[in-house]
Amino acid sequence: MSFTKAASDxxxxxxxxCLAADVVAKSNSGHPGAPMGMAPMAHTLFSRFMNVNPAHSKWVNRDRFVLSNGHACALIYILNHLLGYKDLPMEQLKSFRQIDSKTPGHPEYGHTEGIEVTTGPLGQGFSNSVGLAIAQANLAATYNKDGFPLFTNHTYMFTGDGCLQEGIASEAASLAGHLKLGNLIALYDDNHISIDGDTACSFTEDVEARFLAYGWHVSHVLDGDKDLEGLFKAITDARNVTDKPSLIRVKTTIGFGSKQQGLAATHGAPLKADDIEGVKAKFGMDPKEKFVVPDDVYAAYKEIADRGAKADKEWTELFKAYGDKYPNEHAEIARRIAGKLPEGWEKALPTYKPSDDAVASRKLSETVLGKVADVVPELLGGSADLTGSNLTRWGNAVDFQHPSTQLGDYSGKYIRYGVREHAMGAIMNGLAAYGMHIPTAGTFLNFVSYAIGAVRLSALSGHRVIWVATHDSIGLGEDGPTHQPIETAIALRAIPNLMFWRPADGNETSGAYLVAIEAKSTPSVLALTRQNLPQLEGSSIEKAAKGGYVVVENESADITLVASGSEVAICNEAVAKLGEKGIKxxxxxxxxxSVFDAQPIDYRLSVLPSGKPILSVEAYSTLGWSKYSHAQHGINTFGASAPAKELFKKYKMTGEDVAAKAEHVAKVFQGQTLVSPIELEAKLMKY
Amino acid sequence: MSFTKAASDxxxxxxxxCLAADVVAKSNSGHPGAPMGMAPMAHTLFSRFMNVNPAHSKWVNRDRFVLSNGHACALIYILNHLLGYKDLPMEQLKSFRQIDSKTPGHPEYGHTEGIEVTTGPLGQGFSNSVGLAIAQANLAATYNKDGFPLFTNHTYMFTGDGCLQEGIASEAASLAGHLKLGNLIALYDDNHISIDGDTACSFTEDVEARFLAYGWHVSHVLDGDKDLEGLFKAITDARNVTDKPSLIRVKTTIGFGSKQQGLAATHGAPLKADDIEGVKAKFGMDPKEKFVVPDDVYAAYKEIADRGAKADKEWTELFKAYGDKYPNEHAEIARRIAGKLPEGWEKALPTYKPSDDAVASRKLSETVLGKVADVVPELLGGSADLTGSNLTRWGNAVDFQHPSTQLGDYSGKYIRYGVREHAMGAIMNGLAAYGMHIPTAGTFLNFVSYAIGAVRLSALSGHRVIWVATHDSIGLGEDGPTHQPIETAIALRAIPNLMFWRPADGNETSGAYLVAIEAKSTPSVLALTRQNLPQLEGSSIEKAAKGGYVVVENESADITLVASGSEVAICNEAVAKLGEKGIKxxxxxxxxxSVFDAQPIDYRLSVLPSGKPILSVEAYSTLGWSKYSHAQHGINTFGASAPAKELFKKYKMTGEDVAAKAEHVAKVFQGQTLVSPIELEAKLMKY
Structure with a gap:
């Protein structure tokens, strides 16, 4: 394929x-400079390479475009407007960053059609792209057959100086190089400007050399403002390198055309009206007109859309023919595209009786993953270099590795993420965004914090990703306070649309997985113990799936103990000790x-009724527990390094300690009727 | 200096x-392989180069040693035992990872003498080292004079494969290269093993090439198991490169001497008893004896300690002579070493009257920083590439830059961190750990989350670092939900020993800085608004410094509104609207x-008494507010992209909305006496 310049280019x-300048000026907020500078690379990519079908934006084999420098989102909104996405008529460009528009300040997956992943927090999109590329590679290796190249799409990503400074992008780039993801092509908008000014003030590394060190194919285009042929050639070359991801460094001028081009002044604020007029005059547009698209430009973008629609149609035919030859695979692919789980998959979840052995919940999780992986092929596991600790790798798993390494192949379903938690989180988001995988991955719960920037974007985007977060609480033991989560439980509970699970036994672990896997648009973090947990009398998958339930009922109780995870069994011990003193x-x-809070208020009130005092017990910060309880027992300091059993003693988390505290609470409030916090809520709701 | 092998080497x-094997075996927990593999590089460094005085561990010009791969901590405990640190008698090596020992599972600053920074969470120590190196460079440029080289120490850091995979280390490495920190020398323990096995499974980048790309001096020692002369030469060469940080890649064998040397099996579990006997036999030690140190080894390490003591003594004399010539600088240095603030510094804090203009608290913060920087020279500012948004750079600040860049010099007190939040957090920890700076640095509050791994280590270590976290809440506006913190307030409030401040006006902003700067062993995060805040009637620095206080008193109130930050003024508006309806x-x-919670219970109860309902109002997750209130008004979903004023309407955060909610709450609980959550606490305390 050679480059032929079109009249409309x-x-x-x-x-x-000009639209980028208009869009930002109209809203009086946003970033005109980067879209103006990246217009040539965007146009070259979209006009010559991108395969998308705006009329069927979810076509599974479409090329993915990720704008990792998401503050430049005017660019993608404009491109998608030109392409005819129904979410983006001209009025939406005029409503940029305004309330309830489809054109928010940064691109949001699920909010606006044609946006593949949520970007803006720098480095996330870069890493999402690696996930999107892994997803394609895995599906191709799993399902493509001779004569049936079903999964062939590329992932194209634009990235800027900001993204490349973020550690998350470094992690993802190193892993992408290791995995030899030839389907991933990044165009680096090297405009030498960040918010503080010239990148000379803080970012002077040799980016090309760095990416070569990661094992990428690297090239550059020195006049990204005008050299369309150079851009075309660089992208073509990158596509031809199929065993390495590619980085194309494109030297551009931020705010190209503006009087202030090349300056930070064009980065994050609208251009002045007279400046915009000058830009338009310079480019042969009417200086006085705003939001103008010449007909032949619309026509050129219609051609791109038509090309994509044709490719989609051809793909549909190919997929049909594939079905004739490979009906089982066809059905499975169709099911996965539709986002449906295999019928009856949940029967794979193990259940436990109280007489069963005490088992660590990380081990219970390993059992679940093994059984579920047998029936749910979309599970794609991994760990941030803690496989043997997280127990995330099921028995017959194959590693996702480039076949040349002889350590696995691209059909493998277990990713060795390396010690790269933040990138792992964002890669899982990319995997989920592709639409055909359920990513699960492990690290210590404490180090989910390293990835919290990606976790909150899982929640905002509604990606079903599952964190296998082992080594819960001080139960982690000897590694000490640097590795023991204290604030982490409440921090995760506070993220909207995220489920933080802390199962207490085998049935609760299965229940947590049941809800996590069924929740199509909600991520989950499962906090799992290193130490053994007894199987509870009175637990079940169904009860756990309600988020909260009564484990031990007693109609004449003097106190309610409310707990989670390993502390539930400790509360049971306390009940026995309290009974010896005649306290029920x-x-x-x-x-x-969050799952409990979504239950009907009457149910919740039956679990935590008014009357006698309620004491919460959890080996974490007590913050947050006042919403369920009158008194709180927890750990509001950092932990310590010692065997777990000794730590539970030191931090007063034994049955004896809890009984003593409960006795105290019961005595203090003896004879008083306390209003349950849930009843306060009920009254406010029912009034 | 040339290398002469000593008989004791x-x-x-x-x-x-052998001690490393014994220490881990005795505790039956820990990591023997890395200490065994790094023993030659550690011994070469300590015997030939390190200048420390174990008898005066805080000597300011000592060389800093950072074990970034903190899981290998048996190594530093052993070295410091041999050197005679009083915290580390042999019994402590025998109490490794046991309760209340000085030898926790990862090294903890402040817990054990001679530990410079808390490490273990990978990549942190690497980044701390950059902070330690910046501190030295800044002090040297500020105070050294002809003939008076007061600040000359090096920072040596050991790092492993795990650290180098973490994004935080990439960020810090890129910045260190940019800043040309010639006083920083890293030794990379390239043992080819991480927890998942051979690094071939996930970490195959060319580390040397990567560091060259960052602008580092790079070398290697191919037989790190035995080649002491090579190690000596590499470190000597690195010391001679004074305008670049250095990375020495040292090929080592993990668990050297063990039957399983070179395997992951030696990484994270004790060696078997017979294996340890074999190791000892191989090295000429008695296989049956444990915890043995030959006399001549003690003698060799005594020589190192004596060399350090002598250097300390000479330094003290030099500093005295410096004082004769430069009495002002001498006094300032002595004050900073002692950790005392300048007398009366707090008079620099501005105060405000209710009639003063409404001002954004990020702008109020800028005023404080400017005034404080004039009188507190230890302030060292910066921003993660958001200087103009965070308003972190005071008027006469000079950038901390290598002089060759002509953008500043090493005496500058403003660091352009680049878009590297996590490294920024860890570098601030390193700056604080050096002991003579108060680091302050900015980013958007939402992106403090990127750095939370470093923030929790600030808190665990007790480092006084101050985050200037601007663009609080949905008040950030158009940038949208990707940039709007929701869970962040509660997440930070839950970290032990961390102050999360959300000041409501000018006096509260000054109050927050007062407490943050005076708190020698506690980090602070200040959440500051983009939007203007009116100056409150009834606020003062003193009241704010209590963490909570009554802004509007009313003895016959029907309801209490409790709020923070921008919502306090909104509550004041609500009071007026409620008054119109006869509700007080x-x-x-x-x-x-956390500051409020530390006040006497009677004071807290006077602020939030029992009786009438208490409604919390904050534009964040309501989680956590039940500890102060009976009903909560907040934002339990993600935000949206729009101008801030419209968002406050959309999320029902106007005076009118709050008044309506308060009216509802007051009516629901009319005639009832509600027990304040603080009174529940009081009863439990006083019983």
Missing amino acids: EKAIATIR ARVVSIPCF | EKAIATIR ARVVSIPCF
Whole structure:
């Protein structure tokens, strides 16, 4: 394929640049400079390479485009407007960053059609792209057959100086190089400007050399403002390198066309009205007109859309023919595209009787993963270099590795993420965004914090990703306070649309997985123990799936103990000890706040009724537990290094300690009727 | 200086290796392989180069040693035992990872003498080292004079494969290269093993090439198991490169001497008893004896300690002579070493009257920083590439830059961190750990989350670092939900020993800085608004410094509104609107939960008494507010992209909305006496 310049090329680029200036000026907020500078690379990519079908934006084999420098989102909104996405009529460009628009300040997956992943927090999109590329490679290796190249799409990503400074992008780049992801092509907008000014003030590394060190194919285009042929050639070359991801460094001028081009002034604020007029005059547009798209530019983008629609149609035919030859695979692919789970998959979840052995919940999780992986082929596991600790790798798993390494192949379903938690989180988001995988991955719960920037974007985007977060609480033991989560439980509980599970036994672990896997648009973090947990009398998958339930009922209880995870069994011990003193107690388990909070108020009130005092017990910060309890028993300092059993003693988390505290609470409030916090809520709701 | 092998070298290295095996075996927990593999590089560094005075571990010009691969901590405990640190008698080596020992599972600053920074969470120590190196460079440029080289120490850091995979280390390495920190020397323990096995499974980049790309001096020692002369030469060469940080890649064998040397099996579990006997036999030690240190090894390490003591003594004399010539600088240095603030510094804090203009608290913070920087020279500012948004750079600040860049010099007190939040957090920890700076640095509050791994180590270590976290809440506006913190307030409030401040006006902003700067062993995060805040009637620095106080008192109130930050003024508006309906309300501001919680219970109860309902109002997750209130008004979903004013309407955060909610709450609980959550606490305390 060679480059032929089209008559509309210059005009299309000028249109994108002028629209970017108009869009940001109209909203009086945003970033005009980067879209103006990246217009030539965007136009070259979209006009010559991108395969997308705006009329069927979810076509599974479409090329993925990721704008990792998401503050430049005017660019993608403009491109998708030109391409005819129904979410993006011209009025939406005029409503940029305004309330309830489809054109928010940074691109949001699920909010606007044609946006593949949520970007803006720098480095996330870069790493999502690696996930999107892994997903394609895995599906191709799993399902493509001779004569049936079903999964062939590329992932194209634009990235800027900001992204490349973020550690998350370094992690993802190193892993992408290791995995030899030839389907991933990044275009680096090297405009030498970040918010603080010239990158000379903080970012002077040799980016090309760095990516070569990661094992990438690297090239550059020195006049990214004008050299369309150079851009075309660089992208073509990158596509031809199939055993390495590619980075194309494109030297551009931020705010190209503006009087202030090349300056940080064009980065994050609208251009002045007279400046915009000058830009338009320079590019042969009417200086006085705003939001103008020449007909031949629309026509050129219609051709791109038509090309994509044709490719989609051809793909559909190919997929049909594939079905004739490979009906089982066809059915499985169709099911996965539709986002449906295999019928009856949940029967694979193990259940436990109280007489079964005490088992660590990380081990219970390993059992679940093994059984579920047998029936749910979309599971794609991994760990941030803690496989033997997280127990994330099921028995017959094959590693996802480039076949040349002889350590696995691309059909493998276990990713060795390396010690790269933040990238792992964002890669899982990319895997989920591709639409055909359920990523699960492990690290210590404490180090989910390293990835919290990606975790909150899972939640905002509604990606079903599952964190196998082992080594819960001080139960982690000897590794000490640097590795013991204290604030982490409440921090995760506070993220909207995220489920933080802290199962207490085998049935609760299965229940947590049941809800996590069924929740199509909600990520989960499962906090799992290193130490053994007894199987509870009174637990079940169904009860756990309510997020909270009564483990030990007692109609004449003097106190309710409410707990989660390993502390539920400790509360049961406390009940026995309290009984010896004639104090009656009931026990409530709340493995997941947000799932419990979504239950009907009457149910919740039956679990935590008014009357006698409620004491919460959890080996974490007590913050947050006041919403369920009158008194709190927890750990509001950092932990310590010692065997777990000794730590539970030191931090007063034994049955004896809890009984003593409960006795105290029961005595203090003896004879008083306390209003349950849930009843306060009920009254406010029912009034 | 040339290398001369000492008779004790081999024996010392053997001793360290055998002790490492013994220490981990005795505790039956820990990591023997890395200490055994790194023994030669550690011994070469300590015997030939390190200048430390174990009898005066805080000598300011000592060389800093950072074990970034902190799981190998048996190594530093052994070295410091041999050197005679009083915290580390042999019994402590025998109490490794046991309760209340000085030898926890990962090294902890402040817990054990001679530990410079807390490491273990991978990549942190690497980045701390950059902070330690910046501190030295800044002090040298500020105070050294002809003939008076007061600040000359090096920072030596050991790092492993795990650290180098973490994004935080990439960020810090890139910045260190940019800043040309010639005083920083890293030794990379390239043992080809991580927890998942051979690094071939996930970490195959060319590390040397990567560091060259960052602008580092790079070398290698191919037989790190034995080649002491090579190690000596590499370190000597690195010291001679004064305008670049250095990375020395040292090929080692993990668990050297063990039957399983070179395998992951030696990484994270004790060696078997017979294997340890074999190791000892191989190294000429008695296989049956444990915890043995030959006399000549002790003698060799005594010589190192004596060399350090002599250097300390000479330095003290030099500093005295410096004082004769430069009495002002001498006094300032002495004050900073003692950790005392300048007398009366707090008079620099601005105060405000209710009639003063409404001002954004990020702008109020800028004023504080400017005034404080004039009188507190230890302030060392910066931003993660958001200087103009965070307003972190005071008027006369000079950038901390290598002088060759002509963008500043090493005496500068403003660091352009680049878009590297996590490294920034860890570098601040390193700056604080050096002991003579108060680091302050900015990013958007939402992106403090990128750095939370470093923030929790600030808190665990007790480092006084101050985060200037601007663009609080949905008040950030158009950038949208990707940039709007929701869970962040509660997440930070839950970290032990961390102050999360959300000041409501000018006096509260000054109050937050007062407490943050005076708190020698506690980090702070200040959440500051983009939007203007009116100056409150009834606020003062003193009241804010209590963490919570009554802003509007009303003895016959029907309801209490408790809020923080921008919502305090909104509550004041609500009071006026409620008054129109005959409902009387009082208003409480809680700018900092943890500071308020530390006040006497009677004071807290006077602020939030029993009786009428208490409604919390904050534009964040309501989680956590039940500890102060009966009903909560907040934002339990993600935000949206729009101008801030419209968002406050959309999320029902106007005076009118709050008044409506308060009216509802007051009516629901009319005639009832509600027990304040603080009274529940009081009863439990006083019983």
